[in-house]
Amino acid sequence: MTATKGRAWTFGDHINTESILTTGRERDLESAKAHVLEYYDPEFPKKVQPGDFIVAGRNFGASSGRQAGRVLKAKGVKAVLCDSAGRVFYRNTWNMALPVLQCAGLRDKVEKGDELEVDIEQGTIKILKTGEILKTDETPAILMEIYRAGGMLEWIKSRRHLYKTLEPDLNQ
Amino acid sequence: MGGHTIAEKILARASGKQEVFPGETVIVDVDAVFMHSPDYKFQHFEEIGGVKSVFDSEKVVVAAGHHLFLPADQKKADAAKYVREGCKRYGIKYLYDMGTGNGHYLMVEKGHVWPGAVAVGSDSHTTAYGCIGALASPMNWETTEVMLSGKAWFRVPPTILVKIDGSPQRGVSARDAAQHVLNTIGADGALWHAVEYSGRYINGLDIQQRMIFSLLTTEMGGTCGLVEPDEVTLAFMKGRSRRPFQPVYNDPDAGYVDTLEVDLPELEPQIAVPPQPHFTKPVVELAGTEINQAYIGGCTGGGIEDMRMASEILRGRKVHPEVRLIVVPGTRDILGQMLKENLVQVFMDAGGLVTPPYCGPCQMHCVGNLGEGEVMIGTHPRNYPGRTGAHTPTYLASPYTTAAAAVVGKITDPRQFL
Numbered sequence: 001m002t003a004t005k006g007r008a009w010t011f012g013d014h015i016n017t018e019s020i021l022t023t024g025r026e027r028d029l030e031s032a033k034a035h036v037l038e039y040y041d042p043e044f045p046k047k048v049q050p051g052d053f054i055v056a057g058r059n060f061g062a063s064s065g066r067q068a069g070r071v072l073k074a075k076g077v078k079a080v081l082c083d084s085a086g087r088v089f090y091r092n093t094w095n096m097a098l099p100v101l102q103c104a105g106l107r108d109k110v111e112k113g114d115e116l117e118v119d120i121e122q123g124t125i126k127i128l129k130t131g132e133i134l135k136t137d138e139t140p141a142i143l144m145e146i147y148r149a150g151g152m153l154e155w156i157k158s159r160r161h162l163y164k165t166l167e168p169d170l171n172q
Numbered sequence: 173m174g175g176h177t178i179a180e181k182i183l184a185r186a187s188g189k190q191e192v193f194p195g196e197t198v199i200v201d202v203d204a205v206f207m208h209s210p211d212y213k214f215q216h217f218e219e220i221g222g223v224k225s226v227f228d229s230e231k232v233v234v235a236a237g238h239h240l241f242l243p244a245d246q247k248k249a250d251a252a253k254y255v256r257e258g259c260k261r262y263g264i265k266y267l268y269d270m271g272t273g274n275g276h277y278l279m280v281e282k283g284h285v286w287p288g289a290v291a292v293g294s295d296s297h298t299t300a301y302g303c304i305g306a307l308a309s310p311m312n313w314e315t316t317e318v319m320l321s322g323k324a325w326f327r328v329p330p331t332i333l334v335k336i337d338g339s340p341q342r343g344v345s346a347r348d349a350a351q352h353v354l355n356t357i358g359a360d361g362a363l364w365h366a367v368e369y370s371g372r373y374i375n376g377l378d379i380q381q382r383m384i385f386s387l388l389t390t391e392m393g394g395t396c397g398l399v400e401p402d403e404v405t406l407a408f409m410k411g412r413s414r415r416p417f418q419p420v421y422n423d424p425d426a427g428y429v430d431t432l433e434v435d436l437p438e439l440e441p442q443i444a445v446p447p448q449p450h451f452t453k454p455v456v457e458l459a460g461t462e463i464n465q466a467y468i469g470g471c472t473g474g475g476i477e478d479m480r481m482a483s484e485i486l487r488g489r490k491v492h493p494e495v496r497l498i499v500v501p502g503t504r505d506i507l508g509q510m511l512k513e514n515l516v517q518v519f520m521d522a523g524g525l526v527t528p529p530y531c532g533p534c535q536m537h538c539v540g541n542l543g544e545g546e547v548m549i550g551t552h553p554r555n556y557p558g559r560t561g562a563h564t565p566t567y568l569a570s571p572y573t574t575a576a577a578a579v580v581g582k583i584t585d586p587r588q589f590l
Binding site: 013014016018019020021022023024027038039058059062063064065066067069084086087088091092095096140141142152153156157160163164165166167169170 | 197211212219221222224225226227247251294295296310311312313314317319320325363364391393394448535536537554556557558559560562
């Protein structure tokens with residue numbers, strides 16, 4: 001059972017990473033968390049609950065390739081659901097073991113506060129108020145593998161013998 | 173069977189395949205890895221444990237002076253120290269420290285990339301190096317893994333062709349043309365795509381002006397932006413490339429998913445309005461908007477031609493008394509050329525500040541920050557909220573338009589000064 005229920009926080013198109021992780025807060029996660037996405041929704045940093053979802057329009061995570069997903073993850077966001085995501089944000093965030101599921105047309109069907117049930121392995125989003133189940137775009141196999149390992153760092157550790165740049169066994 | 177684009181051919185060669193097709197996932201050998209502030213990547217190395225070195229000491233380049241230029245507080249000073257120590261510890265040979273320049277100009281100028289190379293970088297503007305026909309793409313968080321394996325995965329991008337022919341009006345520059353293309357394609361119009369820039373106008377530009385196009389491709393969501401190598405490219409690379417190389421060209425029957433033709437003679441000076449770089453209007457529509465700071469520099473405005481354009485307007489004129497003008501050369505070599513051409517004197521006489529080379533006040537790094545509510549116009553690539561403050565409206569334009577605004581104190585059509 002991989003499905004998880006949570007509430008939706010809705011955003012528009014082209015939400016940029018600098019509004020998720022403001023310049024000047026890159027080396028201060030607590031401060032970044034206190035201001036995350038406040039430009040677009042001042043309530044978000046104060047009221048988002050662990051297990052909630054972001055539901056956004058096109059190109060969520062546009063612009064800079066900073067560690068924006070890390071702030072969302074630290075706030076307990078369970079997954080980013082969007083019509084589409086910025087390419088670097090998408091790659092980065094899956095590598096942090098925070099899923100980004102893309103589904104064109106999703107944003108128009110969801111309102112702020114709606115309850116959703118999301119199955120990351122199956123790639124489905126159920127909108128509980130209507131019962132509609134949406135199928136998300138297929139996630140590249142390599143990103144699913146990294147996600148299942150617990151993110152890029154855990155994935156590297158789990159296959160360290162494949163890297164000639166790493167000591168094969170840390171205990172030696 | 174149809175021919176292939178440069179992007180497809182570079183990815184095929186780098187993945188050891190005969191040919192690859194858009195949509196396919198490939199794993200490629202990487203020729204260059206760029207980073208400016210890799211402190212969190214080195215923290216990753218510590219977390220992984222047992223990291224002996226990066227995959228190739230010649231292929232990883234750190235430009236610490238890009239952001240961590242003259243650290244203004246203890247936290248940044250410590251970050252810079254940690255980056256320097258990490259470079260030594262992990263065998264990274266090329267460290268460009270304070271005063272050397274903006275990392276994107278340095279990667280190209282110092283020959284760390286070449287036509288046909290694959291480069292990835294921990295900066296979303298890594299698409300820049302497509303200006304010489306390299307396939308260059310931002311990867312950010314994943315550069316930790318690339319530094320250990322020397323490999324990266326790509327989804328082979330379909331290519332959009334942009335053709336720009338004809339001569340621009342006086343006062344219209346490459347930035348105006350690139351800004352127009354960004355506006356037309358849109359902020360996600362090239363998501364997971366390559367964009368290739370061609371036409372006689374592009375071929376007539378120097379490498380740094382071509383970089384404006386490849387770099388701004390990232391603002392369209394693109395995987396990479398490319399210019400097919402030509403005589404200008406090969407002359408530029410002579411004696412510069414750190415590796416012998418075989419340029420990669422398009423097949424004559426290469427397949428494009430879309431083509432955009434720009435009618436250059438008709439184009440007026442363009443300006444991006446806050447809060448997103450693709451919101452573009454003709455400058456005349458914004459005329460009269462007051463500004464507090466004007467900035468010539470950044471990875472789309474720190475080239476020698478940018479400095480020449482700005483100086484055309486500023487020579488013999490004064491910066492408006494209520495405006496601060498900051499000029500940031502892209503690299504030390506560019507600053508050297510400005511000194512030879514007496515351009516530093518021109519900017520100083522006008523009342524501007526010329527800083528050593530670094531990435532500039534495109535965001536709140538080091539110097540040139542804006543006060544709450546202040547308005548900036550600059551030649552840099554981005555104006556999103558959260559870069560220079562949440563409420564600091566920022567306009568993006570050519571060196572001509574930026575310099576003209578510095579003189580008048582308001583956004584102004586620069587053609588009246590030319």
